[in-house]
Every structure is written in C-alpha cells, then in structure tokens.
Amino acid sequence: MRHYSVAVLMLALVYPAYAVPGASPPDSGIAWNLSSDQIRQGCAAALARTQSRIDAIDAQPLNEATFASGIGAVENAMADLNDALIVQANQGEIATDKSVRDASTRCQQDVAAFNVKIGADPAIYALAKSAQKQTKTQADRQLVNRYLEQGRRSGAGLDPATRAKVTALFDQLNKLQIDFGRTLAEEHRTVDISKEEAASLPKDFVATLKPNERGYTVPVDESTVVTFMRNESSGVARKRYWLVYDSRGGQPNVQRLADAVAIRDQLAHLLGFPSWAAYQLDAKMAKTPEHVNRFLAQLNEKLLPKSTQEVAMLRALKQRDGESTPFEIWDYGHYKQKFKKERYDIDMELVRQYFPFDKVVPAMLDIYQKTLGVRFEEVPNVKAWAPGITEYAIRDAASGELLGWFYMDLYPRAGKYGHFASMPLRSGRRLADGTMQKPVATIVGNWPASEPGKPSLLNHNDVITFFHEFGHIMHMTLSTAPYETLYGSNVRQDFVEAPSQMLENWMWQPAVLKSVSSHVGTGEPLPDDLINKLIASKHATESSDHLFDVFFATYDMRLHQSGPKVDPTKLWHTTWRELTPLPAVESTIPEASFVHFMEGYDAGYYGYVWSKVYAQDMYSAFSKKGADTAEVGMRYRKDILEPGGTEEPDVLLQRFLGRATSYDAFYQEMGIAP
Secondary structure, three states, X not given: OOOOOOOHHHHHHHOHHHOOOOOOOOOOOOOOOOOHHHHHHHXXXXXXXHHHHHHHHHHOOHHHOOOOOOHHHHHHHHHHHHHHOOOOOOOOOOOOOHHHHXXXXXXXXXXXXXXXXXXXOHHHHHHHHHHOOOOOOHHHHHHHHHHHXXXXXXXXXXXXXXXXXXXXXXXXXXXXXXHHHHHHHHOOOEEEEEHHHHOOOOHHHHOOOEEOOOEEEEEOOOOOHHHHHHHOOOHHHHHHHHHHHOOOOHHHHHHHHHHHHHHHHHHHHHOOOOOHHHHHHOOOOOOOHHHHHXXXXXXXXXXXXXXXXXXXXXXXXXXXXXXXXXXXXHHHHHHHHHHHHHHHOOOHHHHHOOOEHHHXXXXXXXXHHHHHOEEEEEOOOOOOOOOOOEEEEEEEOOOOOEEEEEEEEOOOOOOOOOOOEEEEEEOOEEOOOOOEXXXXXXXXXXXXXXXXXXXXXXXXXXXXXXXXXXXXXXXXHOOOOOOHHHOOOOOOHHHHOHHHHHHHHHHHOHHHHHHOOOOOOOOOXXXXXXXXXXXXXXXXXXXXXXXXXXXXXXXXXXXXXOOOOOOHHHHHHHHHHHHOOOOOOOOOOHHHHOHHHHOOOOOOOOHHHHHHHHHXXXXXXXXXXXXXXXXXXXXXXXXXXXOOOOOOHHHHHHHHHOOOOOOHHHHHHHOOOO
C-alpha cells in the first residue's frame, strides 16, 4: 500500500478520459484525522442525539403518525447517525494508530448495540405496520417491508421479557463478531525459511522479506499466501507455512465462533425458527435451508468425481518429483501451478510480469468507465486514514454530474483488515431538500508488497479479485434509491455477489487482457499465445476449485443447523473428509480465520455459489454475438445497479434479461452438465 501512487498527469496522458478540465475534482469532504478521544466523544454524542430523535418519534400517537413522521423519520434518523459516524465507526481495522482502532472498535460495538435496540423497538414495528397503507411508491413499500422484516426478526413483536433476552443475546453476538475480526487484524504471524528454501520464490517477492540468520522471515497472511504456496518448491517449507496460516486466530477465535453458534441457535428458537440457518434464509432469495442443501448436494455430487481425478493427477506429479509423502492441501497450489505450466506451457510467474499495478488500475478503471457510462477523476493531495490511499470522484460521462467518490487502500499494514473487501462509507439517499446525497465507498485490500522502487506485480487472480471488488464499488455508488436502507448493494445477500461475479468474466476476454496488461520491463501487452494458454488453463482443476467453495458453504450450513453445542473444528475436518478428495489436517483450525462466518455471511456463504447462477446469466447478455458492451452496460447500470433494494432481485433480473433466469450459463461455467 505504501508504494501505491498513480499520477493524475500520467493518467491524463495515457487515458484521456481521466483528464480533468479546469479545477481539480472535489474530494468527499470527510475529515479522517480524528483522535481517539474525538472518536469516543463524537460517537457518544451522535448516539445520544439519535436516541432523542427516536424517542420523539415513538412518543407520537400511532393513529396520528404518517409515513413521513413515522417510518420515514426513523429512516432519516438512522441514516443521519451513520453519516455522522463515518470516521468514528469505520476505522477499527484500517487506522494506523492503535488507539484510534480501539476507539473505533468500541464505537462499532456501541452502534451495533444501538441498532439491535432499534430493530427490536415495538413502537417502530407498530409504525411499520401502520405505514403499510400509507405508501405511495415502490421504494416506500419496500422500505416498509424491510422495517417489518427487521422488527419481526429482531423480536419487536415478542413479549417484553423475551424481547429483552433477544436484545441482550444480539449484543453478545455483535461483540464476539467484532472481537473475532480485531484478533485477526492485530495478529502478525510469520514463518522462517532458509536461503535454500527461498531459492524457488520470485526474486521480487524475496526482496520484500526481512532477512534473518538462516534466511528470511515470511509474513503469513493474505498478501503472501498465493505467491508462497505456488512457488515454494520445498514441501517441508510449504507445510510449515500452511500450519501457521491455517492456525491464525488461535483457540480464542475458535471459542468465539462456537459461542456465536450457540447464541445464534438460541436466538433462532426465541424468534420462532428451528435453526439459525432457517432464520437467515427467511430473509434471502433461497428462503429455506432445504433448498440450499439440495443445491449444494447436487453440486458436490457432480464435482467430487472430477475433483478426485484432478487431485490424482496432481498427486502423480508429486510422486514423479520423488516425493513419497501423501498429497496434502499445502501441495495443491504448487502442483496446480506446475500442472498448468507443463500441460498448457504457461508460467504464471511470467504472466505476473505483465500485471504491474500501475498499469492494471487505470486500465481497469477505463473499462468500467466505458462499460457503465461514467468518468473517474483522481482527487489530488488526498487526506485519508493512512498514507498511500487514493481517492476518485465519479461523474456521469454524458452529463458530467458528480455521482460520488471511492477510495482505494490496497496494501497490507499492521492492524489492518487482512483480506480484500469493499464497503460503503456513506450511502446515497434523498435528502430533505429533495437533492441526492453523494455516496462514498472504499476498497480495502492486501496486494503483495513490492520491492522498493518497483511496482507491485499482480497474479491473474489478484486482477480478477480487484475487478470483482470494484464491481461492488459501482453497486454502492451508482444507485438512485431514495433511502439508505435500500441504497446500492443493500439487496438480498444471496444476490449481492452476482453483479461483481458477472464482471469477473471480463478478465478472461482476450481484448480485455491485452488492455490491462503491460510487461514491467518492455511495456508490451500479454501476447496472443500467452493469452490463449491462460484461457485454456482456466479449466485446469476447475472442479476442485469450485468444490472448495461448495465445501465452505456446506460447512457453514451444517454449522448453523447442528444445534448449540457443535464443535467447529471437528465439524470442519469431518465435512472436509466427506466432501473433498484431500485429507484433513487435524492439527489446524481453519475456521478461526474464516472471517465470513463472523462478518455477516453466517448461514450465507452459499450465496457465493448461488449468486453465480445470476451472474453468469447476466453475463450472457454481454457475451451474446453482436452485443454492444456500452449499450448493454448502460442497461445493466439502469436495471441492476441503480434500483438497489427498491425491488426484489428476481424483478431486476427479469427486466434486464427480458426472460426468467436460466441455469445454463452457470452449469457451463462450473464445467458440469445440468
């Protein structure tokens, strides 16, 4: 991250669409330089103000309440709260100062507790029921439905004693989830390797490592795992790294997950559901665990035989290398890369030389501009939460209207969120004067650090991930929904990944691969033969890759349908042995660092596979012979991105596709017959 910088002048020369006429683009206006004391004081004051507003709304006679004075007023109060706490509540895993991270984490906990209280407020639930007959627009109706759903799922309709118990349990759950993430962010695990073991690693990667007496110290995190596991030729070193990698979070995080599962199960029963999975699915497109379980079982049945063959093929490569030990998970990435190199004559390290970040970023932004009819303008002299962060203003390409902003925070640092994610910082919404508030979002990532003075080189998967996450940014900033609750990516969770997954397909198009690539030494784009080999290799071991996602989703569903006393580690290894062809590593605790189960994807990880059905079907509109990408892109923006949650996903899909959803493209992408 500290090496990330893209000059506005260079962008203007290379990509004219970035040229900024006249004055510099405005920044978002967010003041990030708050002290820990200012965060604590500001958070407490904003919560107190909002509570006073909610108290006044609750106090009005129900028979006198209108849509505007009831649910509309609650929505505005809560949106104002979120806007007031953009800085205070969003720095727990990104700020450079630990005292600021700690203060922000406490603010997150206080806000989460406040949201639980509001969700369970019986007066607000009553206002939502009353407002059902007062709505005038589709957005109004959907907003009321969301508040009704929230009240029902938060215990607003329960008796006071049970409601209080539910609220207390949600508070405990929120604290566990926040502590789980903070533990990972604050953790700094490493593994030592010898100079001999480092010999097979890329030289630019080794140059970023800290030397020690025997060799080097390797950080064990998301920024190093792919490069290390693919290229390290020593199975002993790969095992040493993997055992540390899959033990991050430690037993405290295992216990937090187990405690969260027990609380979730108790909550589900108090709220009238047989399991937490049933509770979560009730508010998603899939509706029931049975539906999801059948979907996952069918995929596993089709993928496992093919995956078994793929692993046997990789095992044979290991044996050919004279390795007599069993084929393990830490061998998978290394021999997958070796197989691609031998079968398709493709060297992924060579491919990496064509993806320097300072080429990939502007080229990718240019694709999004042309596809979605927008223009991005880099904001100079940005002041954000850490050095090296970039900020862009978003404008409509046709009218020049300012639409919003996004930040990019792409490199690892101490105390930072350890994965790749995008998140809204401020949602768009209609303000009291009728104007639309401009949204702000950010990508937070962990690209591999670069050798000093040289650009970071990305592997193809890094580029795909970036393209995916930026798809979320567009969903979060191009919406026209009038309410924060319905704005942008606030859609059903098992649809939220579809728009971004759909855009991943661009990274397999020859013309696009040429446009985003530039050899770090020669400046030449990826040559045709290398592009053809890369595309051909896409389907190498694809059944195993897909199968791992099915495993994660199945484990998640079982975890949240097995009652309050499930052992997360035992369930992980049991399910792994059942669903994959690789042996379980009993000494590891992978669930202790699997953030999805504690950051909103509990009984929801299946959505990554489920939403791919919609993603591939939407992509068929772009890939159709003769399709005009810009024309289809604008329809996609209007029909999918702009409505946000004002309509259900199946309505949006029907409008965009002009037909009912088909599974054909999904099965084709998965490499299996329907």
